[in-house]
Amino acid sequence: MGESTSCSCFKILTEDLPRFEEILRREGFKDVPQFLEEKQLLGLAKNLDKFWQVHVRVYSDGQIKAEVEPRWVYFEHLLIPSYSAHSWMFEMLNRHNVRFIQKNPTPVECINPVIKTPSSLTDWRVWCGKFLAKFVVKRSLKKWKIKVDCLEDLKAFMLKTMSFLDSFTTVNLFELVTLKMETTKLEMKVKCPIQRTHKELCEKYCIPTISSILKVVNKKIQLERKSLIETGECQLIFSM
Numbered sequence: 001m002g003e004s005t006s007c008s009c010f011k012i013l014t015e016d017l018p019r020f021e022e023i024l025r026r027e028g029f030k031d032v033p034q035f036l037e038e039k040q041l042l043g044l045a046k047n048l049d050k051f052w053q054v055h056v057r058v059y060s061d062g063q064i065k066a067e068v069e070p071r072w073v074y075f076e077h078l079l080i081p082s083y084s085a086h087s088w089m090f091e092m093l094n095r096h097n098v099r100f101i102q103k104n105p106t107p108v109e110c111i112n113p114v115i116k117t118p119s120s121l122t123d124w125r126v127w128c129g130k131f132l133a134k135f136v137v138k139r140s141l142k143k144w145k146i147k148v149d150c151l152e153d154l155k156a157f158m159l160k161t162m163s164f165l166d167s168f169t170t171v172n173l174f175e176l177v178t179l180k181m182e183t184t185k186l187e188m189k190v191k192c193p194i195q196r197t198h199k200e201l202c203e204k205y206c207i208p209t210i211s212s213i214l215k216v217v218n219k220k221i222q223l224e225r226k227s228l229i230e231t232g233e234c235q236l237i238f239s240m
Helices: 014-026 086-095 130-144 151-166 193-197 199-217
Strands: 007-012 040-047 052-059 063-070 100-102 177-181 185-190 222-228 233-239
Touching: 007 014, 007 086, 014 040, 014 052, 063 086, 130 151, 130 199, 151 177, 151 185, 151 233, 193 199, 199 222, 199 233
Parallel strands: none
Antiparallel strands: 007 063, 007 100, 040 052, 052 063, 177 185, 185 233, 222 233
8 A cells, every 4th residue: 555556457347347346256355444546436455475465446437456565454554565466457357258448558567566575564453552552652752752731732642643654654644534622622533444344453453552542641531432424434532
């Protein structure tokens, strides 16, 4: 998901879109957390091995984008470039006799991408919770000279953290997260892609991690969570 060099060489007939989805799911593709692009109908991924996954996006006009990228459970999914999955997609379309139009000429870098396996990958599920709160958050508070004595301080810390993360990822957190101060509470709304496809992970990792962070930031801060089904957002309410 980092800097994308996905293959967009193929376009199928719109009438074949339902069948193409069936083919992908039979091939082992599953729903994964992602930020939907304009006109995107579908986004599925399949693990290739311990490190890599093929991610296929399908659009309402029949356009297909396919990329090889680190699996979404790794931090590196947000940090390093993805690679074209041209050869893989070409083989699958032909194997299932799916009619398609191919870009001509096909970019050389799309056909023969040079894939570099990172020296290490970090599973964010392992880093969540107490380790993240105790080391990363505590260190950041000290480095930025921020002391959270009230909800306004908490908001300032959140904005600083979002700016820091924006500096080395391609995800614009300011488009996904909104903060609003009320008289006695701080409201955070998050357009979370994980909640849409893997709600159980929110309960297992997200909420416990935030709770652990609050214990480091200020033990007096209370957390309440609500799922906004109508908008697909997660609402977090902080109070003291």
